[in-house]
Amino acid sequence: MDDDERRTLATFVKDGVIPNFPAKLKRQLVLWRRVVEHFDHDRDYVESEINDILRPINADVATIRRALVDHDLMRRQAGVYRRIR
Numbered sequence: 001m002d003d004d005e006r007r008t009l010a011t012f013v014k015d016g017v018i019p020n021f022p023a024k025l026k027r028q029l030v031l032w033r034r035v036v037e038h039f040d041h042d043r044d045y046v047e048s049e050i051n052d053i054l055r056p057i058n059a060d061v062a063t064i065r066r067a068l069v070d071h072d073l074m075r076r077q078a079g080v081y082r083r084i085r
Contacts, residue, residue, distance in 0.1 A: 005030045018058045029071060035064060036073040039083040050081050 008030040012022055018035075022028055038053050039045065045053075047065070054061040065081070068074040073085045 009034060016057065021058075021060075021063070028067065032064075032067050032071055032073055033085075036068055036083055036085065039074065039081075041083050043082070045081045047079060047081070 004026075008022065008027045012018055012020070012027065012031055013034070018031055021031070035054070035057060038057075039050075050065055051061045054064050058064060065074075065076075069076050069081075073083065074081050075084050
């Protein structure tokens with residue numbers, strides 16, 4: 001992890017919570033890479049499980065789910081999610 005990533009995490013993550021999302025994509029990606037670490041590589045998750053894991057991080061679980069899929073950190077197929085990175 002480089003200094004920019006450390007600064008981004010220190011700025012946007014407070015006690016494991018992301019109160020708001022950065023405007024810059026580069027900083028968002030740092031957060032999404034950290035968030036995806038909450039999921040195991042070798043298992044499938046249904047949407048309600050994803051939401052339960054994400055809700056303590058930020059109430060806007062739909063935005064985070066979408067970002068994880070859009071940035072190829074998770075795959076969604078037939079309503080089932082799987083970590084791919």
